[in-house]
Amino acid sequence: MPRFYFHVVSDTVAVVDLEGSELATLDDARREAVQDARALMSQAVLAGKDISARRIHICDEQGGILLIVQFAETIRRSD
Template sequence: MFNTRGDPTGRQRRNYVNANINRETPIRCRTRRMQKYYFHVLTSEARVIDPEGSELKDMDAAYISAIEDARALMSEAILEGKDISSRRIEICDEIGRPLQVVPFRSALTILD
């Protein structure tokens, strides 16, 4: 690509972006594939399946997502006058293997 802007003589000068890149060497992109996690809700009577799942960076992100889901579900239940804090979220991988169980109670901080 040539650039003639800023040159009072009007001569063309070469303006390479990333001039230090050896054009013969292929550029390797290190992209990490996002993992798909499923968040099934476990009650005393049933297992509510998450059919869609979520693509997340890693298990730490999945744990944070489970905590946020537990808080949202408990908030809705409290508005209806129900206590569902004994439930749990089971985090599973793409093939259905359980990776971690997160109790709803772990999403709460007890103040008194």
């Protein structure tokens, strides 16, 4: 099973995932990244911060970026 790494990136800093997660597919990794982004934004909102400009780089074991998940794109907007 492939291992995916989820690096949280802002304009000034990156938090590197050193452990990664074994998941069956890139779609599974994307779902996990969306859940992680939502959880991090929820905590930030409670602290009065806006981190919606951050993103998660989903990388493979060689460090190549497979997909970028923008935090702001994980929010369902209701009109």
